[in-house]
Amino acid sequence: MLENPRSPRVRAVAKLTKRSARQETGLFLLEGPQAAREALAYRPETIVEIFATPTALERHPDIREGVRSADLEVVFTTEAVLDSMADTVTPQGIVAVARQTPTSVRDIFAASPRLVVICEEVRDPGNLGTIIRAADAAGADAVILTGRTVDPYNPKVVRATTGSLFHLPISVGADLATTVERAHGAGLRVIAADVGGEDFLASRHVLAEPTAWLFGNEARGLEEDAIQLADLTLRLPIYGAAESLNLATAASVCLYETAFAQRAEA
Template sequence: MHDAGRSAAPLMSNPRADRVKEAAKLAGRSARLKTGRFLAEGPQAVREALVAHRAAVADGRPGVVVEAYATQACLDRLPELAELADQATLRLATDEVLAAMADTVSPQGIVAVCRIQSPSLDDVLATRPKLLAVMCEVRDPGNAGTILRAADSAGADAVILTASSVDIHNPKAVRSTVGSLFHLPVVSGVDFAELSSRLRTAGITILAADGYGSQDLDALQDSSALRRLAPVSGYLAQAPADAGPRLEDPTAWLFGNEAQGLAEDELAAADYRVAVPVYGQAESLNVGTAATVCLYASARAQNR
């Protein structure tokens, strides 16, 4: 039934139409700020946007997708997208229209204009989060995407970006999150001093991922594993009174700039500085790799 409905809808074929130009403008920050919208490109990102949209509408929250545009060929290839899009406005468009809208050379037949979700720090803290990933001046869209994706995989409750970090809604960053952007709350533009004081008040341990940190992540994982796995063992009695942070406690990880690492004020605000051990000759870990290891260490300690 809805198939017949869709094929009766007019095909968008004019790449110079206002609606097409407006979507294309979302590649720029000023248009995103002005409209509160951004563009998701390609089947994977649009699928996750549509799933998030459905859940939001079912919950009585504002929808995520304003309008999705797809070629008939794409819908024939991926009919589940047409199913998912029932509640959103899906319009058929030509390849030329999609190419004119998209930042990528080939958006693979589908894009969606989405509403920027902007939860506040208050919203996030009200959920009593156990695991947060904070990006402090992370500038590379690819790194930001990797960290957001790792946070999603590790089951983090939210991702927070300080004001000087990359705009997570720019097309390259959106692509590099591969749909994870729609899976968990992302708070942007946060002032760091405000953030650290709020985290402290909420009783959340702040851990700085820092190659020069005095706490060794492996040692913390060992302590945590012992508490969890061998609570009756005599080994625990050997632990010093302050053996460092407990990974199973509510935690916010701070991840720093790819070139400079965390700044002095960011390091100073942390309860502990934690180093991921480097076993080989690598000088340091890429921030995305370090974030993956840190977030998974916390997830393991908290979830099992």
């Protein structure tokens, strides 16, 4: 059992809360039973190590079975060790280390997707995680993150995805112009979400076709050069007195409207 919170092994795991360590190792941190459960169910081959208190593993028999099925071994630790490893205050007795497995933009569009999300300079980890989760829920085929978007393996992003990080392909560090070019080559219409666009209701009929949604920065939205790359720019109407919609909320609406339209045409 690991008992020393200052041991080199514990410190190596704890360093994965920092982007520099994640970039250097190609690894990232999973905290809590939900993240471990989804990784074991969907991408068990990515798990490098899994740490747990005996009490936590006893409390989650499905995780214990998933570990056994994946032919992994649990390293038992004290609560103090887990607290030292984790980014959260309460990791709920389970922490894992997994390999990053980004998908190339080329492979995403080679798979003939019908609904893709492109995030350009999305900086808030909670927003990005929620967008990935919404994309997964709406049946999107992939999420593409351009170079200035927050690291999807940031612990806060991972937690906000609630496991969706393991459910669909995600591309990291993509070039926006190249991504749009490949989207066009694969027959997708690129639609930018922006407050300066056309009214959503007037153009929602186009959503039944293969679509790539382009979402921008929380504070500034999309830069003009990014908007120029898109085929169409749409804005969601505000019917009440709200100043605006949160980015992740707006993205969820756009993605579900597209999912509804595409399934109605199927």
